[in-house]
Amino acid sequence: MKRLDCAALLLAAASVFSTSAPAAPAAPARRAPPAQYENWGVCPFECCTYRDWTATDNIPVYQDRKAGSALAFSLRRDEKATALTGVVVTQKAARIRIASAMQDGYLDGKDGPQLSLKPGDIVYLLAPLGEGAFLFWYQGKVYRSSLELGSLPTINAEQARMVWWKQIRNSAGKSGWTRSDKFANADACG
Incomplete structure (x- = not known):
């Protein structure tokens, strides 16, 4: 199985920050993770690297990482873009x-x-x-x-059900989010 296919199958991501009032007693630890747990910065396969990637197909890139978000721009096949970061949402x-x-x-x-x-x-x-x-x-x-x-x-x-969102910036300086795995050069091992 190709690495990106495996990542798409398994996907998820980011740190959840919690704060409590200094005088409040410690809450018991949750047994299970919260719904929609986000792991920021995770690149979810061996040698996965956020850097300049090349679209291997036409790819829609959205303004936000949610269903129904407006299209920010589209990448054309063979167009280069910078993968800035990502979040795996479990x-x-x-x-x-x-x-x-x-x-x-x-x-x-x-x-x-x-x-x-x-x-x-x-x-x-x-x-x-x-x-x-x-x-x-x-x-x-x-x-x-x-x-x-x-x-x-x-x-x-x-x-597991996981979604890997990638934040992409195109050559015009616009940035947005995509779930597409249709990129080359995401794998630093070759």
């Missing part, structure tokens, strides 16, 4: 039951896995990162997985 996370004990869950700035997962624990697939790694939700936090978690036979990523 509309439904895949629910994964851990079958055997494992150390997993990586966070930026932390050494080693942060979680000791036990049989029966539930994690939620948020977005693919390529080569069997994922972003996943566990008890209110988002982690990067190891390949061990990604290789579990219980993972059925097809249960």
